[in-house]
Amino acid sequence: MSTAVATRKRAKPAPRSGAAAGASKRRRKVDSAGDRGKAKNGGKMNEEISSDSESESVAPRKTEEEEEEELEETAQEKKLRLAKLYLEQLRQQEEEKAEARAFEEDQVAGRLKEDVLEQRGRLQKSVAKEIQAPAPTDIRVLRGHQLSITCLVITPDDLAIFSAAKDCTIIKWSVESGRKLRVIPRAKKGTQGQPPGHSSHILCMAISSDGKYLASGDRSKLILIWEAQSCQHLYTFTGHRDAVSGLAFRRGTHQLYSTSHDRSVKVWNVAENSYVETLFGHQDAVAALDALSRECCVTAGGRDGTVRVWKIPEESQLVFYGHQGSIDCIHLINEEHMVSGADDGSVALWGLSKKRPLALQREAHGLHGEPGLEQPFWVSSVAALLNTDLVATSHNACVRLWQCGEGFRQLDPLCDIPLVGFINSLKFSSAGDFLVAGVGQEHRLGRWWRIKEARNSVCIIPLRRAPAPPVAGS
Numbered sequence: 277m278s279t280a281v282a283t284r285k286r287a288k289p290a291p292r293s294g295a296a297a298g299a300s301k302r303r304r305k306v307d308s309a310g311d312r313g314k315a316k317n318g319g320k321m322n323e324e325i326s327s328d329s330e331s332e333s334v335a336p337r338k339t340e341e342e343e344e345e346e347l348e349e350t351a352q353e354k355k356l357r358l359a360k361l362y363l364e365q366l367r368q369q370e371e372e373k374a375e376a377r378a379f380e381e382d383q384v385a386g387r388l389k390e391d392v393l394e395q396r397g398r399l400q401k402s403v404a405k406e407i408q409a410p411a412p413t414d415i416r417v418l419r420g421h422q423l424s425i426t427c428l429v430i431t432p433d434d435l436a437i438f439s440a441a442k443d444c445t446i447i448k449w450s451v452e453s454g455r456k457l458r459v460i461p462r463a464k465k466g467t468q469g470q471p472p473g474h475s476s477h478i479l480c481m482a483i484s485s486d487g488k489y490l491a492s493g494d495r496s497k498l499i500l501i502w503e504a505q506s507c508q509h510l511y512t513f514t515g516h517r518d519a520v521s522g523l524a525f526r527r528g529t530h531q532l533y534s535t536s537h538d539r540s541v542k543v544w545n546v547a548e549n550s551y552v553e554t555l556f557g558h559q560d561a562v563a564a565l566d567a568l569s570r571e572c573c574v575t576a577g578g579r580d581g582t583v584r585v586w587k588i589p590e591e592s593q594l595v596f597y598g599h600q601g602s603i604d605c606i607h608l609i610n611e612e613h614m615v616s617g618a619d620d621g622s623v624a625l626w627g628l629s630k631k632r633p634l635a636l637q638r639e640a641h642g643l644h645g646e647p648g649l650e651q652p653f654w655v656s657s658v659a660a661l662l663n664t665d666l667v668a669t670s671h672n673a674c675v676r677l678w679q680c681g682e683g684f685r686q687l688d689p690l691c692d693i694p695l696v697g698f699i700n701s702l703k704f705s706s707a708g709d710f711l712v713a714g715v716g717q718e719h720r721l722g723r724w725w726r727i728k729e730a731r732n733s734v735c736i737i738p739l740r741r742a743p744a745p746p747v748a749g750s
Contacts, residue, residue, distance in 0.1 A: 399610055403708060404666040404679035406741040409691035418454050418734040420447050424716020425732055427701045429483045429490070431504065434705045437712055438504075439734045440478035440492060442720075448507060449734060451710075458507040472509040474500065479720065480565075482523035484530055489546050491532055493520025499534055501546055511549045515542060522565030524573060533573040533586075537561035541575060541586055555586055557593050563604045563721070568611055568662075576606040576616055583616055585628060598624050598633040604721070609660040613684045615667050621652025623669050625684045635680075637687045641671045656719060659702035659711070668711060670699035672727060675713055675737070693737055697730025711737040 423442035430437050436457060437449040444462035449455070463473035476495040483490050483504055490502040499513035499520055518537035525532055530547040539562060543552035560580040567573040571588045583596040583603060601620030608614045613634075614626045623640040624633035643650035653671035660667045665680040667687070677690040701714035713735040717727050 399663040401664045403664045408740050408742050410738050414738050416454055416736040418449055420456055421732045424718045425700055425714030426479055426720040427481045428703055428714045429481045430703050430705055432487045434707055440481055442477045444474040460507055479521050480523045482525050484525045485527045491523050493523050495519040513544055521563055524565050524567040526567050527569040533567050535562040535565040535575050564606045566606055566608045568608050570611055574606055574614055576603040578602050596626055596631050605658045607658050607660045610663050615658050615660050617655030617658045617669055619654040623655055634685050635687045656699055657702045659704055661704045661708045668702050670702055672698045697727050710739055
């Protein structure tokens with residue numbers, strides 16, 4: 277028995293080392309896993325599968341290291357993309373700032389150029405071609421005077437209109453509502469302690485460029501100074517020996533120029549309530565006067581047939597000839613050019629450097645009367661939109677708008693605005709968006725004719741501009 281046990285002990289294999297045993301176990305696990313995979317693959321070989329599932333099954337799975345590497349690259353790319361985007365935004369902002377600076381520089385340069393041209397009297401903005409003829413229903417009519425309107429002015433802010441008439445009253449109107457804001461009544465002659473006012477026909481008015489003072493002149497040789505806001509009387513200037521026919525404030529100051537049928541031009545300081553000096557030169561009653569910012573004024577000499585430019589500091593004058601009739605109205609377009617109208621039906625454009633008109637339009641409003649006895653319509657008033665090419669003239673039937681040509685060497689009609697009655701005064705608003713006409717049954721200087729169907733009124737004519745043409749490619 278002991279021999280058999282010994283034989284079995286010799287037949288038992290010797291124990292392996294730990295490394296060899298571990299390798300053997302791993303080999304068996306791999307073999308068994310391979311066998312199971314073969315069995316599984318072998319079971320699926322006969323199955324039909326789609327191409328999508330095949331591509332999905334074939335696509336190798338990404339390891340964690342590969343995914344981490346891909347995430348790391350995406351973050352870097354994102355940083356790079358954001359940096360590029362930020363630089364692009366900075367570039368666009370700088371370009372926009374440069375464009376804005378260039379635009380502002382262009383605007384400033386344009387404004388400076390306009391200021392220089394305005395000071396030299398050569399500024400001529402082109403606005404006339406944009407003006408559209410207003411419909412008759414668009415014209416607003418303000419009635420309040422009993423007799424013919426003789427003159428009117430518009431406040432610098434375009435909010436109010438002052439009108440005066442042969443009934444010796446002054447009315448302040450609201451442009452927006454058309455209502456009366458103030459009324460300065462007629463003063464009766466020979467009565468003491470009554471409110472100040474005019475007792476004879478008011479022929480002219482002027483308002484200072486800051487809207488503080490209003491001046492009015494009448495046939496009684498008086499100039500009355502009012503506070504424009506409240507219409508309170510401040511001063512009365514005396515000195516003219518005949519009817520006061522023209523008034524104008526120097527722009528930017530309270531210096532007042534006046535002219536009269538006594539053929540003189542006087543200078544006043546309204547702020548100091550003082551008289552300055554008197555200038556002489558006209559050979560007949562002076563009909564009208566105008567002034568801008570220079571220390572000079574222009575006058576229409578009526579029947580002496582001259583237009584004169586008065587240089588106040590030098591106490592000298594320039595004399596211009598061109599009309600054949602009585603020059604009854606004048607208006608400055610800019611510091612170097614002016615427009616005038618006469619009773620021979622002509623309208624003239626003048627430059628201060630030439631003694632003859634730059635442009636002369638005869639029979640500007642046509643003819644009237646029986647065949648063979650036709651006479652031109654009188655030009656009763658003129659107006660000009662400051663520093664532009666737009667001019668307005670009138671007679672006893674309509675207002676006509678004109679466009680001044682390049683260099684004020686031509687005058688072309690634009691449109692007619694029919695009104696019934698003598699248009700004794702015309703004024704453009706500062707912004708150029710409306711024109712005011714003072715209408716009456718009689719001419720402001722006399723009673724040669726009477727149009728009974730006319731209404732003594734103030735007419736506000738809107739001036740609408742044509743829309744700008746669309747830009748090509750927009």
